Amino acid sequence: MVFMNILMCVFVFRCPWLAVTICPAVPPCCAVLFLFVLANFTMATFMDAGVLPMASEDEDKDDEFRAPLYKNVNVKGVQVRMKWCASCHFYRPPRCSHCSICDHCVEDFDHHCPWVNNCIGRRNYRYFFLFLLSLTFHMIGVFTFGLIYILHHMDELWKLHCTVTLVVISISGLFLIPVLGLTGFHLYLVSRGRTTNEQVTGKFQGGVNPFTRGCCNNLEHLVCSPISPKYTARPCRKAVIHIQPPFLRPEIDRQMPVKVRGNGIQSLQNKVSVKLSDIKQPKTPPPLPPKPDHGLLKSQVALLKTSDQQGSNKGPDLHSESKGSPVRCSQQASLPVQPSLQTSTVSSSLQLNSLPLNSRSLTLKHTSRSGSKSQLPAMHADNLESSPLPGILSSSSLLANHNTSSSSISYDNLIPADPQVMAQRGAAPVSYPHHFMTLGTDGNLQRSHPRTYSPVFMGISRQSPHLRDLIPPDMTPPLSAAARYDNFSKAIMASIQERRELEERERMLRRPARTQVLFGPDMGIYDIPSRRSLPPDNIRPPGSRGPTPPAYGSREFLMSTGVLGYNIRTSPLSSSSTSSLTHGPKTSSSPLQNSSSSLQSRGRSSSPAYYPPERPAPGFPSSTSTLPRFSSSSTSSAPLYASYANTKRSSLPYSGEGKDSVTLGALK
Amino acid sequence: MATEFHNLQELRHSPSLVTKVFIQRDYSEGTVCRFQTKFPSELDNRIERTLLEETVKTLNSYYAEAEKIGGQSYLEGCLACATAYIIFLCMETRYEKVLRKISGFIQEQNEKIYAPRGLLLTDPIERGMRVLEISVFEDRGSGGSSPSSTMSSGSSAR
Numbered sequence: 029m030v031f032m033n034i035l036m037c038v039f040v041f042r043c044p045w046l047a048v049t050i051c052p053a054v055p056p057c058c059a060v061l062f063l064f065v066l067a068n069f070t071m072a073t074f075m076d077a078g079v080l081p082m083a084s085e086d087e088d089k090d091d092e093f094r095a096p097l098y099k100n101v102n103v104k105g106v107q108v109r110m111k112w113c114a115s116c117h118f119y120r121p122p123r124c125s126h127c128s129i130c131d132h133c134v135e136d137f138d139h140h141c142p143w144v145n146n147c148i149g150r151r152n153y154r155y156f157f158l159f160l161l162s163l164t165f166h167m168i169g170v171f172t173f174g175l176i177y178i179l180h181h182m183d184e185l186w187k188l189h190c191t192v193t194l195v196v197i198s199i200s201g202l203f204l205i206p207v208l209g210l211t212g213f214h215l216y217l218v219s220r221g222r223t224t225n226e227q228v229t230g231k232f233q234g235g236v237n238p239f240t241r242g243c244c245n246n247l248e249h250l251v252c253s254p255i256s257p258k259y260t261a262r263p264c265r266k267a268v269i270h271i272q273p274p275f276l277r278p279e280i281d282r283q284m285p286v287k288v289r290g291n292g293i294q295s296l297q298n299k300v301s302v303k304l305s306d307i308k309q310p311k312t313p314p315p316l317p318p319k320p321d322h323g324l325l326k327s328q329v330a331l332l333k334t335s336d337q338q339g340s341n342k343g344p345d346l347h348s349e350s351k352g353s354p355v356r357c358s359q360q361a362s363l364p365v366q367p368s369l370q371t372s373t374v375s376s377s378l379q380l381n382s383l384p385l386n387s388r389s390l391t392l393k394h395t396s397r398s399g400s401k402s403q404l405p406a407m408h409a410d411n412l413e414s415s416p417l418p419g420i421l422s423s424s425s426l427l428a429n430h431n432t433s434s435s436s437i438s439y440d441n442l443i444p445a446d447p448q449v450m451a452q453r454g455a456a457p458v459s460y461p462h463h464f465m466t467l468g469t470d471g472n473l474q475r476s477h478p479r480t481y482s483p484v485f486m487g488i489s490r491q492s493p494h495l496r497d498l499i500p501p502d503m504t505p506p507l508s509a510a511a512r513y514d515n516f517s518k519a520i521m522a523s524i525q526e527r528r529e530l531e532e533r534e535r536m537l538r539r540p541a542r543t544q545v546l547f548g549p550d551m552g553i554y555d556i557p558s559r560r561s562l563p564p565d566n567i568r569p570p571g572s573r574g575p576t577p578p579a580y581g582s583r584e585f586l587m588s589t590g591v592l593g594y595n596i597r598t599s600p601l602s603s604s605s606t607s608s609l610t611h612g613p614k615t616s617s618s619p620l621q622n623s624s625s626s627l628q629s630r631g632r633s634s635s636p637a638y639y640p641p642e643r644p645a646p647g648f649p650s651s652t653s654t655l656p657r658f659s660s661s662s663t664s665s666a667p668l669y670a671s672y673a674n675t676k677r678s679s680l681p682y683s684g685e686g687k688d689s690v691t692l693g694a695l696k
Numbered sequence: 697m698a699t700e701f702h703n704l705q706e707l708r709h710s711p712s713l714v715t716k717v718f719i720q721r722d723y724s725e726g727t728v729c730r731f732q733t734k735f736p737s738e739l740d741n742r743i744e745r746t747l748l749e750e751t752v753k754t755l756n757s758y759y760a761e762a763e764k765i766g767g768q769s770y771l772e773g774c775l776a777c778a779t780a781y782i783i784f785l786c787m788e789t790r791y792e793k794v795l796r797k798i799s800g801f802i803q804e805q806n807e808k809i810y811a812p813r814g815l816l817l818t819d820p821i822e823r824g825m826r827v828l829e830i831s832v833f834e835d836r837g838s839g840g841s842s843p844s845s846t847m848s849s850g851s852s853a854r
Contacts (some may be wrong), residue, residue, distance in 0.1 A: 063780055064777075064780070066780075067780035067781050070781075071781050080824040080826065081822075081823070081824050083823070083826075084823075086716050087716065087718060087823070087827065087829070101723045101724075102723075102724055103723050103724060103725075103726060104724065104725065104726060108723070118826055118827075121721065121723065121727070121826060122723055122726075122727060123727055135727075135824075136727065155781075238726065239726055239727065248765065249765065251773060252765050252769050252770050252773050253763070253765050253769060254762065254763060254764075254769045254772065254789060254791045255772075255789050255791060256791060257789075257791050257792055257795055257821065259821065259824040259825065262821065262822070267803050269803075269807060269811050269816060270811065271711050271811045271814060271816060271833050272711070273711055273814065275711075275742075275812065275813050275814035275833070276812050276813045276814075277741060277742065277813070278741065278742070278743055278744040278813075279744075
């Protein structure tokens, strides 16, 4: 570029002559063109190409060990493969590629240009292209006018001014050729809608390019499309949102039709009313909370009243629709209903936290029209100002907590989200999924539903201990019954997770090598990884990711079951990287210390001494490859692994490349 | 990401992060920014389908508006060229303006809809527009001895 400047400066000296001889417009045009070249060059050099920031730890926890190396996605009918980027920890979006020089993923990656010493990607491809174009014109101009000058001064060819001009035009002519070539190449790429990367790797050579929009549209997009935003180093706006329980839960019973009034307030076409005769319909004026039928939560009522007065300005709309809600106190255990009673009138923060009854218990009672779910909260949202009041409870959600008409209230309400359960709705004492047991012992529950429940023992045992805290010792029996409803919801989550785990286990089962490992002696391990693993919730290694459930089906867990697991595991992974196997260890170029700390932080807190061995050897120098390395090191690392059975590994045997001994020493 | 710690009183009742649900990009239309409207099963009992779908659809429409090629984008391009791109130092691009709108929208959605349900949306721009992250919180009751915290949206970029 400096070169160009020099040439230009020299050329400037010829400008007066050119202005006189050819046209007065020549120098200004040339100047403008030169300025344009400079501007585009600057933008291409200094502009962020569309760097994708690395994924946070909790984003990749699912993908890392159990996910395949490639993920297929359908782009306009064409199957495009998204590769897992081991350095950035996400699946690269289509057209995205990882620049090994800059060590980050770039969106719509074109190439890394050494001339501007920057990646060319989505955001700055336009400037790069315009730079090339303008540079070509500029050089053509310099060459042409220089030639004209020379031709006019043929007789004075050996004088200084001519010689200099000659030099200038020869240099510019020399550089014109590759620049012209490059410009032509990029023109071709733009017309075909490809990036350099795609052209060079021959991605769409034989097939259809789904990213092209046609030659003209491609050009239009190139020049006129809005500039993408920068993803990294964005200005942060701190906006605090308070999240406080109790939380609202959606209704799930879709049996009820919804009638929406003009102002969006749902009228409750509740067919339940027959059953709820024991609960009188409070025709209270909107601001006042309805009198609770059960005296258990008088404190809550008081709380409600005070808070209700505060929130009374928001009350009317909410209350008008909530008039039905307290009615719908089911014949279920009183307690679960109480919160609905109270909260229905509250639009401001309500500290129900003192009781274990939180909104989770609210899940258990719903009539739920599916439509109402959307309407009510939306309406509620409209009514509420965006106040920073924590724990905004919408009465709409509590409207959701109406009981269905039939006596099958309870079960539908209790196990809302479990499709299997829903399917079994009509049955008599049903054998629900194993972790839902009947609560046969609780008289309070019995009175409302025909089915029996037993406490969700299995679910509880698998759940984190804080759940047990939810069963308050000082609560009266109805409360404890409601507390068990909490367990239900936990169990619901647990069941969902378990099903997920089952599915993933099945997925893994299909991988031949895993079968032996999966059916270990202790099947219980694989049940609910999310819950089981967190015995001491508060004991977490520093810098840990937080209470994200460990991936029990993950490779690390498999490895923890023994050396055998490791060996078995490596074999499929040694196969070609194009097969959709688990992508290997995440390689990172971070130093040893960083990776060990990251290992610890990622290491699921409950996983015993086995920390994810896949965290690659930090010795990997800015490596972005995944599987190949792994496969190369797998054989050598297997015996090493055996010796590491009980030590923390920060850098595994995946150091490959002859670094095994180093890491061995480091770890020992 | 910045998290805030509250006093002990609030600690007792502040929720803890259970999991994060990610709504991936929908690439069926190419590389334009769209998110899948498929409802993630993990949120089945946390939020109504229609709510989330509505949010995602609105977000998609915002992004479509931002990436639309039309009069304003032409004007912006021409102006930028004419001023040798110096205009970018002074002016905010159209995309950035729409991003601000989006972040306001997400903030509002969080306050009104998601936070009451123990969920929190994270602006996709913080994740490089690859995913829409939904943090799922669970109430820990009154036993929280672990450092639970409330999440702050729009936290600092990494």
